[in-house]
Amino acid sequence: MSLIATLARMEALREGRARPLATVRHRHLSERPMVFVPLTTAGEAGAPLGALFGTDREEPTLLVVPQPRDRDLRFAFLAQLAQGMLPYLEGYADDVDVEVRKGKDPETGEPVEVERELCRDAPQLLVPNGSGVRYVRLLGRSMRFRRTAEEAPDEPYPVPSRVPLLGRWMTHFGERALTPGSCLLVSMTDLLSRHWASGQSGLEDQHLGALLAWLDPPPGVHGSEAALRAETARDERGLLECPPAGPATDPAFDNKLLAPAITRYDAGLSGAERAVRDLVGSQLRPTWDHVWRGLDLLRELPPGDRVAARWEGDRWSYTGHRDRLRAGEPPQPKRDDAVTAAAKLVRRETDQVRLDAHEALDDPLVMAERRLAGEAFAGEVVAVEMAYSEGRSPRPRPLVSVSTHDRPHVEPGTRVFRRLAGKAQEAQVAAAEPGLVVVRLVNQMGRGRVPAEGTVPEPGDVVCLTAFEHDPRPAAPLPPPEETPWTHGGPPGEAAMGASAPDPHTAEDYL
Amino acid sequence: MTAPVGDPSAEAARVTEEILHDTLHSPRRGVVVDSPPGAGKSTLVVRAARELAAAGEKPMVVAQTNSQVDDLVKRLAKEDPRLPIGRLHGSDSPPDPALSELPSVVLSSSVGDLAGREVVIATAAKWAFVKDVPAWRHAIVDEAYQMRSDALLKVAGLFERALFVGDPGQLDPFTVVGADQWAGLSYDPSASAVVTLLAHNPELPQHRLPVSWRLPASAARLVSDAFYPYTPFRAGTGHEDRRLSFAAAGDGSAHDRVLDLAAESGWGLLELPERRTVRTDPEAVAAVATLVRRLLDRGGRTLSEKGTAALTADRIAVGTAHRDQAAAVRSALAGLGVAGVTVDTANRLQGQEYDVTVVLHPLSGRPDATAFHLETGRLCVLASRHRHACVVVSRAGVERLLDEHPSTEPVQLGVTVKFPDGWEANHAVLAHLNERRVRYRP
Amino acid sequence: MSTTLESRLAALRGSAPPRPMDARTLAALAANPGCGRRALLDAAGVDKGAVAEHLGRPAPFGQSQFSIVRGNAFEARVKADGCAELLRLLCERLGLPAPDEAALPDLSAVGPAGRAERTRQALEEATAAGGWSLLDHPMLRLEVAGSAVHLEPDAVVVRPDGRWTVVEIKSFPILDGCADPAKVGAAARQSAVYVLALRALAERIGRGEPEHTVVLVCPKDFSNLPTCAAVDVRKQLSVTVRQLTRLTRVEDIVSELPEGTTFDLALDDDRRTPRRPVEELAAAVDAVPAAYAPDCLSVCELAFHCRARAHECGAVEALGRGVRGELGALASVDEVLAAAAAGLGGAWQADGEGSAPAEHVSGGGCGVGGGTDAHGYAEDGGDFGGGDFGGGDFSGGDRRDFGDDAVTWRLREAARLRAEALAGTAAGGRA
C-alpha cells in the first residue's frame, strides 16, 4: 500500500467514512451488467447451493438447489443457470465492427489486408467479492468437460445441453479476470476498494457489507461501528443480519436453519422445498442489494480517459472466445501448455504496466502516488534554452528547466515522458538537483529546425514528467506451441490431448 | 560438511576441463554449471566461448542485462583481441561507448550485420526478437538462474545445444503479477530457466565449480553452510593468504573497533540500539558512511595472492536492500567528502566483486520481516561480494524480528521446496555476526 | 516446566478444565509468534473461544455441519476395507508395488497416555517386523515446554525398510493437481508437528525413520475418489522446532503479570454460565501484551477483542502489518495524521467535518502494537510520548534523528500531494 493510500485509510478512520483513492473511475462499467451472487455448499467442491443473478435490479432470478448432494438437482440448477445467463453472455456476439489490419497471406506470405471482426460491446459479469471470481472459475471448470446426451449418448450422467457451453464462458471470464485492469468479470469489493479507502485493512475490505458500511454509513454512525455491525450483528435466531457475500455461507445459518430444512426436504415434507428456497434467498438478497448499491456509488465517478481503450482489450478477448467457440475448438485444457502459460504471463505483465501508467495519466491522485514514489515529478517551467542535435541536419533539442517540490529518482540520462496532444513526448534528464530538474526534449517537435507550435513548454507552464513509459512496448513474440523447444519439453503431445478428458464419475458423484 | 581436501586449483581445473569437455562433446543438448560466488563464472564463460570459437562452432552468448553483456564483451576482447565479436543490442539501449573503441567488436542492432562474427553476444531480451535465422549450433547462457523460464522459452529455438552457467544462490527471478495458477508445473513461466530445463531434461550433465576465488577463507565456510548447504564449496585461499591492515591505529571509536575486528576475522557487526526506523534510518546511514570514511582515512592495505595494494575507494562497496537506502548512503558519503565508492542494492551488486563491503542489514530497524527482506538470495548477494572483509550495520533486535515473523506461508503442491530458507539463513548469518559485534550508541 | 510456572498457569486458567494443546494449536504458534497474549493463553490451556464469547466479541469463525459430515465421510471412505485404497494410493505415489497385506494393529487403550503407550509398542513391533503396517489414528506424545502434549495424526504408515510416513486426510479437493495453498500450508504445519513427535519417539525406541515428506490424501477434482500428494515439510519442521523452544518465554510473560491475574470465567453451578465480571476479565486479558494484525481475524479466537483494543489505541497495525514500513516509529494513527497535517497547515482538518482530535494517546497500557517494541522506544529515545506530535514542530530541540524527519517529510509530502489532487489543482494526471 502506498503512503498516500495509508494516509487515506487513516483519514477515513478518523472521519468515520471512506475517503477517495481516485478522482475518476478506472474501470469500465457496462450499462447493463449482469450481477451474479452465488452460494456454495460448505465442504463440497463446486456444489452450488443457489444463486441470484440478472441484469434487472428489481427482478433477480433466484435458483436454489434444495439438496446440493443430489446430482440431478444440481444439473437442473446448472441448466437453468445456462438458460438464464447464456442469452446475456452471447448477446453481444453479433454486433460487430470490422477492422482492417495489415497481415500476411498465410500461403504466399504476401502482405494483404485482413478483416477482423470486433464486437462493439461485451457482457460484464459482476460478483460480490474475490471469492466470487474464483467461484466462477471453479464452476467453469466443473462444467466445461461435462458431456451432454447429444454429444455422448453412452455418457452415464449426461448434463443438460448448454451446460458445458456455460462452463466454457465462465472459464474464459474467470481467466480474463486475472488480467490486470480487465473488466469482463469483476468483483464489487475490488471495484470499491480501488476507488475508496476505508478505515480498515485490505483483508477486512473483502467483506462487502463492511466495506459498504464505510462508504455509506448510516447518518451519525462511525464507519467502524457500521462495519462491525455488518460483520457481527446477529438477530434473535443467532443469524448474521448481514449474511456473508458468499459463496461460503454463515456456518450458523447452515447448522441452525439450512440443515434442518434440507432434512425436511429429504423427508419429502410438503412445503419443504419452498422453505429451503426462501432460506437461501434470504441469505442472497442482502448481497444482491449491496452489489447494486456499490454500482450506484461507482457510477457517480466520471470514467478515466483511457478506460475505454482498455475495455477494447476486453472486447477483443470476448470476440476471440466467440471465434474459438464458432470454430468448434475443444474446451480450454485443464492446465496451460508451456507457450500458453508464458504468453499469458507476459500479457499480464504488459497489461499491469499499462494499467499503472494509464491510471496515473488519467488521475492526478494516482499520479501523486507515483510522484511521491519518485517515479514522476511535476512543477513549473522556469527556463527554456534552445539547443540542437549534432549532425548534418540539426534538430531541436531544447533544454527545459523544471522547478519542483518533488524528489524524483532520476539522474542524467534517465528517459522521461510527458503527455503532449495525446502522445508521449520523450525527454532525457540533463541535470537533476534538489528542487530543479533540467530535461532535454528529444521528439514530437515536428520535422523542421524550429519546433512546431506548442510542442515545447514555455516558462510558467506547469508540466508533469514521468520516468515510466506511457504505453508499454509489446513484448517479444513466443514460438507457436507446436515449436515448443526441448528446454520446455518439446511440443505438447498426447498428454495435452488428454487434458480435456471429462472427469471420472462415481455412482454417487459428490458425497 | 567436511571440508574437501587437496589443492583447490587442481580441483577447479579438473572440473573446468570436465565442463569444457561436456560442452564440446557431450551427446546431451545441455550442460548445467552451478557457480557459487566468485568461483570463476565469467572466466568459464569466456573460456568456453573461445574454445567453441576455436573449434569452429561460432557460439551465441545470452546474458541477462546490458551491463553483463558489455562486461563479457570487454573480457572476451581482452583475452583474445583477435577474436571477431558481435555485440547485438536494442535500438534504444545502446551499448557501453567503450565498446566502440575495441577493434575486434562490431556493434549492431540487427543480427544480419553480425553474420560473420565468431561470437555474437546479446541480452536474452534482445535475442528474443531475433527470428528467421538458422539455428546456432552452440549457445552459452550466462546467469541462467536469474533468467526466467519464459525468457528461455523465447530464445531456446535459436540454438541446438547450450551451456548454462549461473549461481543458484542469488536472487530468483520474479513477477509482479500473479503466477500461482502455474505453480507446480514443470514449465512454470515465472520460475527460473534452470528449474524448467532440468525438470524436462534431468539427464543433462551438471557440474559445480568447487572453489571460490573471491571469498576469503573466513567467509567461504559461512556462505557455503548458510546458503549452499547441499552443494558446499571452499575458498581457494587459506586464512593466511589474505590480510587487511590499517596504517593508522584505531581511535577507539566503535567504528574503528569493528573495522579492526573485520580486518582480523573477515566479519564485523556494528550494532545500533534497537529502534523502529524508516528505511533510510539516518543513524544507520551515517554509521555506514563513517565506516567507509574510516576505511579510507586509516590507510587500509590489502595483502592477497595478487600482491599488496592500497584499499582505494573503487575497491569498497556499500550494499543495501532498497534504492532509497542506497541514495541516502550516497549523499551521506558525499557529505563526508567520499567519492568513488560503489553504493547499490543487492540486485545490482550481483556478480560484482570488491575488497571490502559495508552492508546495511536488510532487516535493520524494520517493524517486521517480509518475504522481500527475508529472501535468501538478497542476503547471499550482500554477504558474498568481498575478498577481505564485510562489515554489517544493523539495529539490534533483528533476531526477535525473525522470531516474530509469522510463518503461515501457503504451500503449492508440486513445487520443490527451495533451500535454504531465508529465515534460517538469516539466523545462521546473524549468529556468526553476533560473535563479532561492536555495540554503538550514536 | 517448573512447578511454579505450572501452578501459575493453572491459576491463570482458573477453575476450567485445561484445553489440551494439540497439533493445531502447536502449529498455530507460528501464526503470530510475536503475540504474548496468545502464547500465554494457549500455554495455560485457556479456552480462548469461551473468553472471547464472554467478552462479547465471539470468534469470527465457526464450522458448518455440512463440512464436518463431508470430512468424516471422506475419511471413512479412504479407510474402508482395511485401508486398502489408502495403501494402494500411497504405494502409487511412492512408486512401490502395493503390498499384498499390511498389518493394522489395534491401538485401542484407555486414555491418551495409554493409547500413546500402545502406539509406541505397535510402532516398535511394526518396525521390527519389517513389513507394511498402517496405524489408524495413533496417539503420539510430544514434550512441549516440559509437559506432555498428545497428538493424533490420521494415520502413520510403516514401511518394510523402517521408514515412517505421516498421512493426513483432508476434505478439500485437489483439482487438476492443485489445491488451495493456504489449506495445504496449514496441513503441512500440522503434519510437521506429528513428524516432530515421531522423531522423538524414534529416538526413544532407537529404531524407525520418520520421513520429512508427508502424504496428503484429498478428494480428487469434483469426485469423492481419493488422490494424494507428497508434501515436503522440512521448512515447517524448523519453524515449529524454533517456536517450541521459544515457548519458554511464557515464563517471562507470566512473571510480568500483576499478582492474581486469572482468566477464570467463574462458571456457575451449571458449568456453563460465566459469572466473571466482563471488565475484570477484559482487564486480565489486556494485561498480557498482544500484537494484533488483521491476519488474526482468520487465525485467532480473540481477534475481535484485540482488534477493538487496537482501534482504541489507534494502533496503525490495525490497518495491516505492512503499513508500518513507511511510518518509522509513529505507532498511532493520530501521530501519523498530526505529522502529516503539520505540512498542510491543518488542511485535512478543514477538509473533514470538524472532527475533534481523538483523545487516545499511544503508549500507556494499550498492550497492542507489536508487543515490546512499540513502547520500548520511549526509554530508548526518551522523548516520544504520543502527545509530543500534536504541535508538528519536528525541527527543534535535541530530538535524536531516527529518520523521523524523513518520515515526517514524506508524510507531509503525501498529504500535500493528496490534498492538491483532491482539490483539482495538481499537475499531472488529467488536470
Ligand code: SF4
Ligand atoms: S487476536 Fe489477539 S491474542 Fe490472538 S494472536 Fe491476535 S493479538 Fe494475539
